[in-house]
Amino acid sequence: MPMLACFILLALSADAPVDSSRPIVSTLKGQVVELTKALHEQGRTFDEAPIATQVVLKDQDNTLTPLLSDDASRALFQDERLRNRPAELRVRRLPKLPYVQVLSFKVEFNGTLRTPEYYCEICSISVRYPQTCPCCQGPMDLRMQPKDD
Secondary structure (H helix, E strand, O other): OHHHHHHHHHHHHHOOOOOOOOOEEEEEEEEEEEHHHHHHHOOOOOOOHHHOOOEEEEOOOOOEEEEOOOOOOHHHHHOHHHOOOEEEEEEEEOOOOOOEEEEEEEEEEOOEEEOEEEEEOOOOEEEOOOOOOOOOOOOOEEEEOOOOO
16 A cells, blocks of 8 residues: 555656746756856957956857856856866756856866865865965965865
8 A cells, every 4th residue: 555655646746847946956067167258259249347257157059057156166266277178067056046056066187077176285174265274374276186086
């Protein structure tokens, strides 16, 4: 009897409408680029000042997906070395919003997708975006995590 109930629930859920009020997690591939550069490449005329720091994911068919800036994506906004190269982003699509929230990302480095980090050699601390070391206040260097991380 419990097995029959499971099959009935499964059958009913297949026809249930998708809840569009819930975020959807997905993986996107392309290159992270500055929005102004992408729009210039498309030959568009626009006011650059309001969008000067915005970055987007440009996929293979040149669709532009804007990224929200937060702790997970901040490195893409601040460090140009991570842009204009193949990337894979795990994102959350938010309801009624064209932007995606980056959960994690990898960029191509020496032919392999790797996760960037900023590392302090003195304190052995790594962080997700460029900053001074929270411990010694020294510089942190960009490095790519090993491919099996």
